[in-house]
Amino acid sequence: ATALETECINSIRFLAVDAINKSNSGHPGAPMGQAPIGYLLFAEEMNYNPEDSKWVNRDRFVLSSGHGCMLQYSLLHLAGYKSVSIDDIKQFRQWGSKTPGHPENFETDGIEVTTGPLGMGISNAVGLAAAEAHLAAVYNKPGMPLIDHYCYTIAGDGCMQEGITHESASLAGHLGLGKLIAFYDDNGITIDGHTDLSFTEDVGMRFEAYGWQVLTVLDGNSDVAGLRDAIKQAKACTDKPTLIKVKTIIGFGSPNKADTHDIHGAALGKDEADATRGQLGWKYGEFEVPQQAYDVFRGHAAKGASKQAEWEKMWAEYQQKEPELAAQFKRACMDRKLPDGWADSLPKLTPEDKGKATRLHSHDCINALASALPEFMGGSADLAPSNMTLMKCTGNFLKGSYAERNFRFGIREFGMAAMCNAMSLDKTGIIPYCATFTIFSDYMRSAIRMAALSQAGTIFVTTHDSIAVGEDGPTHQPIETIPSLRMIPDLTVMRPADGNETAGAYKYAVLRSKNESRPTFMAFTRQALPNLTNSTVENTMKGAYAVIECADPELILVATGSEVHVCVNALKEGLAGKKVRVVSMPSWEVFREQPASYKSGLLPKSVPTLSVEAAVTWGWDEWAHGHVGMNVFGASAPGQTCLDNFGFTAANVASCAQRLLAGERGVLSDGSQAKH
Amino acid sequence: ATALETECINSIRFLAVDAINKSNSGHPGAPMGQAPIGYLLFAEEMNYNPEDSKWVNRDRFVLSSGHGCMLQYSLLHLAGYKSVSIDDIKQFRQWGSKTPGHPENFETDGIEVTTGPLGMGISNAVGLAAAEAHLAAVYNKPGMPLIDHYCYTIAGDGCMQEGITHESASLAGHLGLGKLIAFYDDNGITIDGHTDLSFTEDVGMRFEAYGWQVLTVLDGNSDVAGLRDAIKQAKACTDKPTLIKVKTIIGFGSPNKADTHDIHGAALGKDEADATRGQLGWKYGEFEVPQQAYDVFRGHAAKGASKQAEWEKMWAEYQQKEPELAAQFKRACMDRKLPDGWADSLPKLTPEDKGKATRLHSHDCINALASALPEFMGGSADLAPSNMTLMKCTGNFLKGSYAERNFRFGIREFGMAAMCNAMSLDKTGIIPYCATFTIFSDYMRSAIRMAALSQAGTIFVTTHDSIAVGEDGPTHQPIETIPSLRMIPDLTVMRPADGNETAGAYKYAVLRSKNESRPTFMAFTRQALPNLTNSTVENTMKGAYAVIECADPELILVATGSEVHVCVNALKEGLAGKKVRVVSMPSWEVFREQPASYKSGLLPKSVPTLSVEAAVTWGWDEWAHGHVGMNVFGASAPGQTCLDNFGFTAANVASCAQRLLAGERGVLSDGSQAKH
Numbered sequence A, B: 001a002t003a004l005e006t007e008c009i010n011s012i013r014f015l016a017v018d019a020i021n022k023s024n025s026g027h028p029g030a031p032m033g034q035a036p037i038g039y040l041l042f043a044e045e046m047n048y049n050p051e052d053s054k055w056v057n058r059d060r061f062v063l064s065s066g067h068g069c070m071l072q073y074s075l076l077h078l079a080g081y082k083s084v085s086i087d088d089i090k091q092f093r094q095w096g097s098k099t100p101g102h103p104e105n106f107e108t109d110g111i112e113v114t115t116g117p118l119g120m121g122i123s124n125a126v127g128l129a130a131a132e133a134h135l136a137a138v139y140n141k142p143g144m145p146l147i148d149h150y151c152y153t154i155a156g157d158g159c160m161q162e163g164i165t166h167e168s169a170s171l172a173g174h175l176g177l178g179k180l181i182a183f184y185d186d187n188g189i190t191i192d193g194h195t196d197l198s199f200t201e202d203v204g205m206r207f208e209a210y211g212w213q214v215l216t217v218l219d220g221n222s223d224v225a226g227l228r229d230a231i232k233q234a235k236a237c238t239d240k241p242t243l244i245k246v247k248t249i250i251g252f253g254s255p256n257k258a259d260t261h262d263i264h265g266a267a268l269g270k271d272e273a274d275a276t277r278g279q280l281g282w283k284y285g286e287f288e289v290p291q292q293a294y295d296v297f298r299g300h301a302a303k304g305a306s307k308q309a310e311w312e313k314m315w316a317e318y319q320q321k322e323p324e325l326a327a328q329f330k331r332a333c334m335d336r337k338l339p340d341g342w343a344d345s346l347p348k349l350t351p352e353d354k355g356k357a358t359r360l361h362s363h364d365c366i367n368a369l370a371s372a373l374p375e376f377m378g379g380s381a382d383l384a385p386s387n388m389t390l391m392k393c394t395g396n397f398l399k400g401s402y403a404e405r406n407f408r409f410g411i412r413e414f415g416m417a418a419m420c421n422a423m424s425l426d427k428t429g430i431i432p433y434c435a436t437f438t439i440f441s442d443y444m445r446s447a448i449r450m451a452a453l454s455q456a457g458t459i460f461v462t463t464h465d466s467i468a469v470g471e472d473g474p475t476h477q478p479i480e481t482i483p484s485l486r487m488i489p490d491l492t493v494m495r496p497a498d499g500n501e502t503a504g505a506y507k508y509a510v511l512r513s514k515n516e517s518r519p520t521f522m523a524f525t526r527q528a529l530p531n532l533t534n535s536t537v538e539n540t541m542k543g544a545y546a547v548i549e550c551a552d553p554e555l556i557l558v559a560t561g562s563e564v565h566v567c568v569n570a571l572k573e574g575l576a577g578k579k580v581r582v583v584s585m586p587s588w589e590v591f592r593e594q595p596a597s598y599k600s601g602l603l604p605k606s607v608p609t610l611s612v613e614a615a616v617t618w619g620w621d622e623w624a625h626g627h628v629g630m631n632v633f634g635a636s637a638p639g640q641t642c643l644d645n646f647g648f649t650a651a652n653v654a655s656c657a658q659r660l661l662a663g664e665r666g667v668l669s670d671g672s673q674a675k676h
């Protein structure tokens, strides 16, 4: 490395050292080791504009080893992002600061995705690269490459060990995403100590098995030319993603702590910081950055601004030459607005229409949206024929057909979800959906949480939503799954009861994805359900409404999904003569947002209310006084047999309702009767 | 294959075809393709005794592609297990049958582990092989190999795609588990269609990168000799696990559906079953098995019984020659009983003892147990220094040191949990524990569920259990995690408040693991907590008890973990003069099991009760009328700042208690005040 390069690199290192010392909390080892990679990306390679962090054709960067966030904050600061001033860096990890303990896209301008949970970031990067490939295939025209950028990520040993990375890396290789360049910070250290304690696989060979190009840089601490050359080779390989294995020393420069796990997650302390200054010949004080380092980074950032200006010119030309596509690009990708009338083609049903499984209604909705919204894309984790998620109007998103929109994610739930989160966080207007069985949302639960936390507009489509799954048995029958997802803040859960509620759920989910960049989790049935009276898109979007109205009820039955019609039937079977309202509540979260008057009108606290849902009863106290639920594991048998034996019958609902009217409260039926 | 071999193999195939046709539900494709592997294992290779399915040195078999369970039921039936009669097979997938839709160890004798969720079974197999390696290293003596068996598993494309398999296979290669033999049913078909849609990686190369021996059998449909030879080679390689890639045709023998995804998950129907009989030359009727096929399987099973008889002789000799080890083996592994006084060394503390983090108390407990219980083993997913899970009296379980008990799982939560489940389900008395941050239990949630469902005695040790994690921020701060785990049936969740509660939690967890083979999930703090009055092991094992007693309370504060002492402090800060009881409730599940009189005495419904827990408030209605909780995501800041700002202060608890006394109900503090 030249002296100036070294000065730039050490500027990164010492901002990290000093910020972590000041907060006495953080992870200095990774930024000190990865600083040369960070330098090359932010001072040479990447096209970005700190003045407009949302420029649609910017290169994307994801720090998959998110604990090393001081690398990213240092780089954003050096490059001139206003979001990270030197004062912000001094507030590292403090309440309300712009420099939280892991990179958070919703806190800090310039951060693309929130990282920290290991393996998630590199999987996000695969999703960003997939978004790039798709948009390029759809919009680029000869001489006018509207979308033509790279996606870079840095991952550590943890990311490489996590299963999610296997899933997304295998798929990235399969898809041949040539614009994806991943650095593997191969420093031989994890929290437990040297990697030979737990991790001796040949990572490079594994990625070659996935179909990646694999390159190695033996001295990532100072061989800037070697890193530069590797990036060049990565860019030259256009039909495969590239993994650049970079041998680094964790905490490089620290005389007493480098190459040990002690430097992974604790501040160096003043003495060791001084010693490190000595070893690296760093003459500058705490939080002091030499002007020539700023000049290098900001000079490069200025080139990024020029690139954006050139891009704007091209975009003006594009609008002239390709007015139709340009209009679509502007609406869908830049303004990120839904087109007029987009929801008009969602199916509308009446009680006279033959009932069918809500997964089939979901299929109808997906296909209606697929035609109306070119930005609607996604697929299933190898359950397309079961989840009913295939779009008929488009083909498979595969190497050579990136313009198509059906993803074939393979049996890779967690990777799939992280990819979809990133396709939303790409901020190019994509409305991503991904699908699996409801029960296997457990495999991707952490990514669902991250969608909620980091404001990704992923639509999680799940089917086979209860014990009515039937013969596959308790390993495949959700009990606690849906209620446990309701606990995740800022996630909306939807369990529709029929065709119109399914359409309403999709209308809600698409609005929430496109306009708010927030996720929705949907759960659909395997089995057929009748279409209900009063069910409409509008009612669904209130979260709850009366399916059977009753002006002055003495009893209210409230249910979701497949249990709503059971409640309707219960009126005829044992509650005759009673004044009963039946409420369908497809979404707790949406109902909570309604005006207080609507809520208390629909579910007055003074009227005995019985909840009915084939799931654990936790939380229903918010809405009801007695509960029919499922607090035990299910069983393998035909779905209707399961429903009957576990108590989801009109007769049992009526009987529990009578007990409620007689004064009983709490869980009145929990499924355990079937096990006796 | 010889004619007799073919007849045995086709017996398997047609039992599967017929059972699935009769139930009109199930997955015939896999058993039809895997039948030759099943034949070789159950008619030639495996040592097992249908009369004593729990023989400690039996070979283990795991059907990782659990949907193909008719393979396993056919084999158990052919081999003579009484658990699967021909009538049981005719009841495939029916209510109460011994032949549920996925293999369930708790339903069917002869099934080692429950499978179905893909990738979990092969990861279980790694755990079983690790258990074998450990017990062999500890107990085998020259000429007396007490534990000396293989672990076989069959996995499909789904298992190979799932991330969990990456985690466990990478670790198996690292550990060099030579007794593990995995068949990869490489049939080129998944539910979505041909694997080239989503899965084109070189699986063999990947496993070589993990350090496995990889063999290939090109015609798995009929080349029995080739399969036999591969198993021989697998056994010859003693320092690496072996993957045998077997090219098969899904639904082999079906003229119109073989090699298509149509045969994966649907009955053939009568016509196609007849056509398959024609193509394979099968003269027998539905559910008819030729006597000569029974003779082959049962002849081999009889050899297994003889092997067990020989083993019993060796065991008698062993008891004579190695009386001490034999006594330990008998107690720990065969009788699976805890030794007298095992819990005596658990730490006991008084309020005068300096408070510390419960993760440090947990460390003390782990080390007390490690010395008392040679069958106690486990470790962390690379967070040993944070989770505080290292046992000082033993070394690392690694290649060459299998007798040691500290597992170095690497950053592989899901694989870790599945391995530990299997170490319990090995039924050799091992008490496995595994550790990560509380938040990352999401990564292994499906395995935690499987522990609960399939009755595995895994102890899940988690630390950093709330927003008090602090600086790492919301990606690392559990909010909904602990409450959502309480929803899993048959899982006990423990959140201790101090040292004695931690000891009580471990006593409970070990008893539950060893005596009931049931799992416990524990959540410990990062931060120091004071030791409480009245906290004892005995009180903890009641699930809840009064930390501050009050004979006739007008207010009860009930809390868990780090919020208990906040409630105690609240008495002094704003509730002076009130008659207040403070209840610590380390476990909802345990408290629920107490006598009704104890429960209503401690928490009388008539006394206004306020719950305080730094987690979502769902479910607390079961115990309290008002709630102080955390229904929003956390923030990056020092832990105490987070607790203060989100409302977990004595002052806020006192203030909410006053509101409760004034008649308010429900969520009185939800953390959202900090975000305004």
Ligand SMILES: [Ca+2]
Residues within 6 Å of the ligand: A156, A157, A158, A185, A186, A187, A188, A189, A190
């Ligand atoms: Ca590392």
Ligand SMILES: [Ca+2]
Residues within 6 Å of the ligand: B156, B157, B158, B185, B186, B187, B188, B189, B190
């Ligand atoms: Ca397959």
